[in-house]
Amino acid sequence: MIEAFLQYVFLQRAVYSAVLASIVCGIIGTIIIEKKLVMMSGGIAHTSFGGIGMGFFLKIEPIIGALIFSVLTAIGITTVRRRTNTNSDTLIGIFWAMGMALGILFIAFTPGYPPDISSYLFGDILTVTELDLKIMIALTGLVIFVIVALFNYWKAYLFDEEFSSVIGIKTIFLEYFLFVLIALAIVALIRVVGIILVIALLTIPPAIAKLFTFDLKKMILYAIFLGIVFSFLGLWISYQFNIASGASIILLAGLTYIAAVIIKRS
Amino acid sequence: MNAIEVKDVSVYYGNLCAIRDVNLNVKEKEFLGIIGPNGAGKSTLLKVILGLIKPVSGEVRIFGKDLKETNKILGYIPQTSGFDRNFPINVLDVVLMGRLKNRLSLFHRYAKEDMEIVTDLLDKLGLSDVRDRQIGQLSGGQLQRVLIARALAIEPKIILLDEPTASIDANSRSQIYSLLKELNEEMTIVVVTHDLAAVSAYFDSIACLNKELHYHGDKELDEETVEKIYGCPVELIAHGVPHRVFKVHEEGYDD
Ligand SMILES: Nc1ncnc2c1ncn2[C@@H]1O[C@H](COP(=O)(O)OP(=O)(O)O)[C@@H](O)[C@H]1O
Numbered sequence: 001m002i003e004a005f006l007q008y009v010f011l012q013r014a015v016y017s018a019v020l021a022s023i024v025c026g027i028i029g030t031i032i033i034e035k036k037l038v039m040m041s042g043g044i045a046h047t048s049f050g051g052i053g054m055g056f057f058l059k060i061e062p063i064i065g066a067l068i069f070s071v072l073t074a075i076g077i078t079t080v081r082r083r084t085n086t087n088s089d090t091l092i093g094i095f096w097a098m099g100m101a102l103g104i105l106f107i108a109f110t111p112g113y114p115p116d117i118s119s120y121l122f123g124d125i126l127t128v129t130e131l132d133l134k135i136m137i138a139l140t141g142l143v144i145f146v147i148v149a150l151f152n153y154w155k156a157y158l159f160d161e162e163f164s165s166v167i168g169i170k171t172i173f174l175e176y177f178l179f180v181l182i183a184l185a186i187v188a189l190i191r192v193v194g195i196i197l198v199i200a201l202l203t204i205p206p207a208i209a210k211l212f213t214f215d216l217k218k219m220i221l222y223a224i225f226l227g228i229v230f231s232f233l234g235l236w237i238s239y240q241f242n243i244a245s246g247a248s249i250i251l252l253a254g255l256t257y258i259a260a261v262i263i264k265r266s
Numbered sequence: 267m268n269a270i271e272v273k274d275v276s277v278y279y280g281n282l283c284a285i286r287d288v289n290l291n292v293k294e295k296e297f298l299g300i301i302g303p304n305g306a307g308k309s310t311l312l313k314v315i316l317g318l319i320k321p322v323s324g325e326v327r328i329f330g331k332d333l334k335e336t337n338k339i340l341g342y343i344p345q346t347s348g349f350d351r352n353f354p355i356n357v358l359d360v361v362l363m364g365r366l367k368n369r370l371s372l373f374h375r376y377a378k379e380d381m382e383i384v385t386d387l388l389d390k391l392g393l394s395d396v397r398d399r400q401i402g403q404l405s406g407g408q409l410q411r412v413l414i415a416r417a418l419a420i421e422p423k424i425i426l427l428d429e430p431t432a433s434i435d436a437n438s439r440s441q442i443y444s445l446l447k448e449l450n451e452e453m454t455i456v457v458v459t460h461d462l463a464a465v466s467a468y469f470d471s472i473a474c475l476n477k478e479l480h481y482h483g484d485k486e487l488d489e490e491t492v493e494k495i496y497g498c499p500v501e502l503i504a505h506g507v508p509h510r511v512f513k514v515h516e517e518g519y520d521d
């Protein structure tokens with residue numbers, strides 16, 4: 001596989017995007033687990049399918065469509081939740097299904113052959129394009145910068161929102177900011193594991209990391225490390241056996257989680 | 267000057283009226299206990315003072331100013347901590363949080379002074395040995411002291427505590443009240459409590475809330491007021507509230 005890596009650009013891109021995805025997952029995944037935003041993130045991911053459909057329909061890059069949809073969904077859910085008494089679970093369910101439905105509608109109306117949407121649904125790291133990679137680099141850079149630069153505030157906000165607002169921290173601002181970051185992260189991950197599986201890559205590495213540390217920063221770092229291991233091994237399996245990378249990465253991660261829990265218990 | 271002025275404050279949750287037309291002035295360095303039955307709106311009142319809940323009507327002034335103009339004057343120890351005890355954070359980091367500035371600054375690091383203040387507080391509250399422990403691995407009393415340390419790390423002028431001793435043993439309880447008494451030399455302290463024994467031993471004054479504020483004044487309450495607030499004073503007293511709080515001593519309520 002090493003020679004192949006040196007020889008084929010698509011493999012190089014796959015490896016770079018695996019590393020980027022792992023970094024994003026380690027950071028954002030830890031946050032969504034600790035802030036109990038897993039379902040929310042799933043909702044944003046599925047809604048972005050509407051954007052992918054729109055991309056095909058309008059003949060713009062589908063990933064750009066996904067970016068627009070997921071950011072708007074994140075802002076939308078936050079705002080509606082703050083303004084009304086609607087339970088966010090309900091809201092997420094509504095956005096989730098409507099996004100998917102819109103995507104299907106757009107694709108149905110797209111003239112010509114139906115586009116291949118399975119790589120967006122399940123991810124295919126081996127087909128990552130130059131543009132995808134550039135978008136991922138930009139998004140990953142942004143996520144790292146924002147989280148590192150405001151780390152102490154994020155920690156306070158994630159741990160105890162009420163106390164943070166008592167000391168005058170603008171928690172509403174942080175909330176919107178965080179949801180937009182989650183949306184960006186999801187878009188960065190779609191090409192690697194796809195809309196349906198993204199939630200697994202976000203949650204499994206931090207969930208394993210949490211078994212072994214009580215420190216937020218370490219949890220993030222362990223999760224990034226685990227993400228890299230899973231995606232490299234998953235990539236290798238995918239390359240060797242010619243199966244979708246998303247599925248192999250997730251299955252590997254899931255089995256490791258189960259093993260880790262069992263080992264930890266005994 | 268009054269440390270806290272609550273003027274005609276009413277709060278509704280949807281259609282439910284939690285507190286109505288509450289007026290309360292707390293003097294600087296007053297040690298005030300707020301009592302009242304469950305659901306009386308005590309926690310709500312504290313949250314209004316803190317600016318966590320916007321009242322439907324009325325206003326709150328802190329040292330004569332709007333809450334927005336005051337900066338980190340209030341410390342708060344909530345009744346039920348809204349956080350997850352499994353959160354990956356240790357005691358030191360929780361207390362340090364009290365030192366955060368309200369303005370976001372990029373790449374913020376805690377200063378040496380922050381560390382010193384926090385180390386002192388951990389010492390004072392007997393938490394030095396557990397400073398690196400994850401907060402889920404503390405006893406109830408220890409966690410309560412961590413929250414007190416965090417509130418004190420703000421270096422507030424006023425500190426609000428919501429049933430701080432509800433779930434801890436008698437020993438930690440008297441420890442906490444002695445500490446508060448000591449802090450009271452510098453700070454205004456407001457405590458929501460059901461612990462009338464503590465009220466009589468440590469507090470200056472008492473306020474009785476049951477949707478409306480029925481009484482605020484000397485801690486030696488008369489029977490009539492208590493009856494008015496609680497509705498059924500007999501039951502309350504039968505639950506072990508010491509008689510010496512009440513001026514009018516009722517022999518008949520001995521259990
Ligand atoms: N977030 C909330 N949403 C709706 N109702 C609430 C909320 N918080 C408190 N209440 C209601 O308001 C009333 C006062 O509550 P609270 O201030 O917690 O009383 P206390 O602290 O005196 O027990 C209660 O009837 C309670 O059920």
Ligand SMILES: [Mg+2]
Binds near residue numbers: 308309310345428
């Ligand atoms: Mg209460």
